[in-house]
Amino acid sequence: MIDLGRLRALHAVASYKTVLAAGEALHCTPSAVSQQLAKLERETGTTLVEKDGRGLRLTEAGRLLAQHAERVMATVDEAEAALAAHRDTVVGRLTVVAFATACRALLPWALHKLAAEHPQLSTGLIEANPHEGLEALHRGHVDLAVLDDWPEVALRYPPGIAHVELGWDVADLIVPSGHATAGTTTLAQLGSERWISAKAGDICHEWLVRVLPGVQPDFHVGEFETQLTLIAAGLGVAIIPRLARPPQLPTGVRIVAINPAPRRRVVVAWREAAAARPAIKAAERALRESWDQASAARASRTVNAPA
Amino acid sequence: MIDLGRLRALHAVASYKTVLAAGEALHCTPSAVSQQLAKLERETGTTLVEKDGRGLRLTEAGRLLAQHAERVMATVDEAEAALAAHRDTVVGRLTVVAFATACRALLPWALHKLAAEHPQLSTGLIEANPHEGLEALHRGHVDLAVLDDWPEVALRYPPGIAHVELGWDVADLIVPSGHATAGTTTLAQLGSERWISAKAGDICHEWLVRVLPGVQPDFHVGEFETQLTLIAAGLGVAIIPRLARPPQLPTGVRIVAINPAPRRRVVVAWREAAAARPAIKAAERALRESWDQASAARASRTVNAPA
DNA sequence: CCGAGGATGTAGGGTCGCTACATGATTGAC
DNA sequence: GTCAATCATGTAGCGACCCTACATCCTCGG
Known part of the structure; x- marks a missing residue:
C-alpha cells in the first residue's frame, strides 16, 4: 500500500x-x-x-x-x-433506558422534542429498573439512562459512568378517603398499615422494606395507577411518588404528606467515553426541559386545585 | 492529515x-x-x-x-x-527528434504505425542534426532520437543515454552522367572534384572535410534532392547516402560506388531512465520495422531496375 | 470460582524519516 | 569564459515512531 x-x-x-x-x-x-x-x-x-x-x-x-x-x-x-x-452534529442512534414512571412522565415529551429538533437522530426507549438500566448503560446496550435513585438504597455508579441530577421527586402516602390518618404523618407511624407495593425486586419495593423493616406488603402490582385503584377500594395504603401520580386522582383516595418526605433523586447517566457526543448532550437538555415542564405542571395544579 | x-x-x-x-x-x-x-x-x-x-x-x-x-x-x-x-501501456506523449533524411524516409511510416496501433499515444517530430538531437534527448526535450553516426566523426553519447543500431546506411558518389569516372572509385581519387555538400555545420559536411582533408565544397545546400539537381546540371559531384536517395534518380546523374564504401550508422537513442517505458520500446520496434521496410524496398528496386 | 478469550498498557529494539552539510549539475551574468 | 547562484541529491546522524513480547485487566462460561 x-x-x-x-x-x-x-x-x-x-x-x-x-x-x-x-x-x-x-x-x-x-x-x-x-x-x-x-x-x-x-x-x-x-x-x-x-x-x-x-x-x-x-x-x-x-x-x-x-x-x-x-x-x-x-x-x-x-x-x-x-x-x-x-x-458537532446530533446524528446516529440514541437508545435510552428509563424507569417506568419516567417512561410515562418524562420521555415522551423529551424524545418528541429531540426528534423534532434533530431529524437525523433516531431514538429508542427501553423500560427497566435503575439497576438494569445502569447495567445496560455500562454494557453499551443503551446510550443514556434515566434512573430513580432512592437515598436509602442508593445506586452504585460504576467507574466510567457520569450522571447528573435532574431533581428530586417527593413521594406521599396515599390512603383510602375514609382512612384515619391526619394530613401529615411520619414513616414510623405507618408500621401497622396494610401495604400495597411494587413487585418484588422492584426498587420501590426494596425501598419500602428498607425504610419500614418488618413490613410485608400484601399486594404487589407494577403500575401506580393500579395501586391507586386498590387503595380506592380500601384494600390498603401505598407510597406514591408525585412524578407517578396522575393529574387527576381517582375518587376514594386521599393524599397524606409524610414528614420527613421520602424522596428519590432522578438522574440521567451516560458513559463518560460518550460524554462529548452531541446527541448525549442534546438528550440531557431535552430531559431537563421535560423535567422542568412536569414540575411546573404539578405546581400549577397544586395552586389551582390543591391536593 | x-x-x-x-x-x-x-x-x-x-x-x-x-x-x-x-x-x-x-x-x-x-x-x-x-x-x-x-x-x-x-x-x-x-x-x-x-x-x-x-x-x-x-x-x-x-x-x-x-x-x-x-x-x-x-x-x-x-x-x-x-x-x-x-x-504496461503505450500512452502519453512521445516526441522524436531525427536527422533530416530519417524524417523523410523512416519516421512517416513508423509514426503512422505507432498511431494506428496505439491510439492513446500522441506523437511529435522534430528535425535536427545528431548533435542537436542528442542534446535535446539529454535535456529531456524529446523522448527518442534517431541519429546518423558517421564513424569518422563519431557521436559521443553522454552517460544515461542508451542507443541501439538500426543498421548501416551506405553512401555512393553521384556524378553527372558524362563524368569521367569508372563504376567504382576510392575516396583518395576524388581530391580534385568540385564538391556539392550540405551546409556548414551539418554533420555530412563535417564528415566530408574530415575524410577528404583540404577539400573546400563550392556548393552548400541542405537537401539531397537539390544536390542531385545541381549534379545533373554538371556543377559538381556529391556523396549521397542511399537512405536519402530518391526512388527515381533524376536524369543526368550516375551512381559511382566508392570502395571502401562510406557508411553511417543509423541509431535510435533514449534516456536510460525511460528505457522501461512501453512507448519507447514500441517506437523502437516501429522504427526498426520501418528501417527493414526501407532496406527491402531499395533491394527490390536494385533487382528490378539496377542503378 | 476459575479458566479461556479478548483488549490494552509497558519496555525495548529496530526501522524510518528528517535535518544538516557536502556534492554535482546547470544556468545566467559580468 | 568564468564565476556565482540555483536546484537536486547523496551521506551521516539523531530522534520519533511503530511493532513485538509480556503482563495485566476485564468479561464470559463452566
Missing part, C-alpha cells in the same frame, strides 16, 4: 514544480522531499521524475500518480470533514 | 469485529492495532471504539470514519492499479 506522505510529496512537487518549493509547502527540507520521491519510485518500480536542467520534471507516470494523489488526499479530507461535522 | 495505516487498522477492526482478527488480517499483533486505534482517536479527538463485553464495538463516529477509510483505500488502490496499467 502506497504511503500517504509520499503521495503528498509527489503532489507538492507536481504543484510547485520544484523540490525546494514543495519542501517549503510541506515544511521540510528539499532533501526530505527528494528522498520521499526516490522511495516512492523504488516502491512503485516506476520512474516518476526526470532531471530537467537544474530542476526536474514529472514523467507521464508521475503526472498520472500525482493526479491520483490529489484524489486520495481529497478523499482523506472528506473523511476528516465528515468526522469534524459528526463531532 | 490522517495516517493511512491508522485508517487501515480502523477499517480492519470494522470488518473483522475484533482487534485480534484485525491484527491477523494486517499481519501484526493486536497490541499494534490497539495502539493505532488509540492514536487515531487522540489525533482526531473522537471516540471511535467502545468496550463491549470482552470485545469492542465501533461508535457512530468510528463507523463513519471506517466507511470513509474504505473509500480512501479504494482510491489508493485505484492509483496503484492505474500506475500498474500505465507501466
Whole structure:
C-alpha cells in the first residue's frame, strides 16, 4: 500500500514544480522531499521524475500518480470533514433506558422534542429498573439512562459512568378517603398499615422494606395507577411518588404528606467515553426541559386545585 | 492529515469485529492495532471504539470514519492499479527528434504505425542534426532520437543515454552522367572534384572535410534532392547516402560506388531512465520495422531496375 | 470460582524519516 | 569564459515512531 506522505510529496512537487518549493509547502527540507520521491519510485518500480536542467520534471507516470494523489488526499479530507461535522452534529442512534414512571412522565415529551429538533437522530426507549438500566448503560446496550435513585438504597455508579441530577421527586402516602390518618404523618407511624407495593425486586419495593423493616406488603402490582385503584377500594395504603401520580386522582383516595418526605433523586447517566457526543448532550437538555415542564405542571395544579 | 495505516487498522477492526482478527488480517499483533486505534482517536479527538463485553464495538463516529477509510483505500488502490496499467501501456506523449533524411524516409511510416496501433499515444517530430538531437534527448526535450553516426566523426553519447543500431546506411558518389569516372572509385581519387555538400555545420559536411582533408565544397545546400539537381546540371559531384536517395534518380546523374564504401550508422537513442517505458520500446520496434521496410524496398528496386 | 478469550498498557529494539552539510549539475551574468 | 547562484541529491546522524513480547485487566462460561 502506497504511503500517504509520499503521495503528498509527489503532489507538492507536481504543484510547485520544484523540490525546494514543495519542501517549503510541506515544511521540510528539499532533501526530505527528494528522498520521499526516490522511495516512492523504488516502491512503485516506476520512474516518476526526470532531471530537467537544474530542476526536474514529472514523467507521464508521475503526472498520472500525482493526479491520483490529489484524489486520495481529497478523499482523506472528506473523511476528516465528515468526522469534524459528526463531532458537532446530533446524528446516529440514541437508545435510552428509563424507569417506568419516567417512561410515562418524562420521555415522551423529551424524545418528541429531540426528534423534532434533530431529524437525523433516531431514538429508542427501553423500560427497566435503575439497576438494569445502569447495567445496560455500562454494557453499551443503551446510550443514556434515566434512573430513580432512592437515598436509602442508593445506586452504585460504576467507574466510567457520569450522571447528573435532574431533581428530586417527593413521594406521599396515599390512603383510602375514609382512612384515619391526619394530613401529615411520619414513616414510623405507618408500621401497622396494610401495604400495597411494587413487585418484588422492584426498587420501590426494596425501598419500602428498607425504610419500614418488618413490613410485608400484601399486594404487589407494577403500575401506580393500579395501586391507586386498590387503595380506592380500601384494600390498603401505598407510597406514591408525585412524578407517578396522575393529574387527576381517582375518587376514594386521599393524599397524606409524610414528614420527613421520602424522596428519590432522578438522574440521567451516560458513559463518560460518550460524554462529548452531541446527541448525549442534546438528550440531557431535552430531559431537563421535560423535567422542568412536569414540575411546573404539578405546581400549577397544586395552586389551582390543591391536593 | 490522517495516517493511512491508522485508517487501515480502523477499517480492519470494522470488518473483522475484533482487534485480534484485525491484527491477523494486517499481519501484526493486536497490541499494534490497539495502539493505532488509540492514536487515531487522540489525533482526531473522537471516540471511535467502545468496550463491549470482552470485545469492542465501533461508535457512530468510528463507523463513519471506517466507511470513509474504505473509500480512501479504494482510491489508493485505484492509483496503484492505474500506475500498474500505465507501466504496461503505450500512452502519453512521445516526441522524436531525427536527422533530416530519417524524417523523410523512416519516421512517416513508423509514426503512422505507432498511431494506428496505439491510439492513446500522441506523437511529435522534430528535425535536427545528431548533435542537436542528442542534446535535446539529454535535456529531456524529446523522448527518442534517431541519429546518423558517421564513424569518422563519431557521436559521443553522454552517460544515461542508451542507443541501439538500426543498421548501416551506405553512401555512393553521384556524378553527372558524362563524368569521367569508372563504376567504382576510392575516396583518395576524388581530391580534385568540385564538391556539392550540405551546409556548414551539418554533420555530412563535417564528415566530408574530415575524410577528404583540404577539400573546400563550392556548393552548400541542405537537401539531397537539390544536390542531385545541381549534379545533373554538371556543377559538381556529391556523396549521397542511399537512405536519402530518391526512388527515381533524376536524369543526368550516375551512381559511382566508392570502395571502401562510406557508411553511417543509423541509431535510435533514449534516456536510460525511460528505457522501461512501453512507448519507447514500441517506437523502437516501429522504427526498426520501418528501417527493414526501407532496406527491402531499395533491394527490390536494385533487382528490378539496377542503378 | 476459575479458566479461556479478548483488549490494552509497558519496555525495548529496530526501522524510518528528517535535518544538516557536502556534492554535482546547470544556468545566467559580468 | 568564468564565476556565482540555483536546484537536486547523496551521506551521516539523531530522534520519533511503530511493532513485538509480556503482563495485566476485564468479561464470559463452566
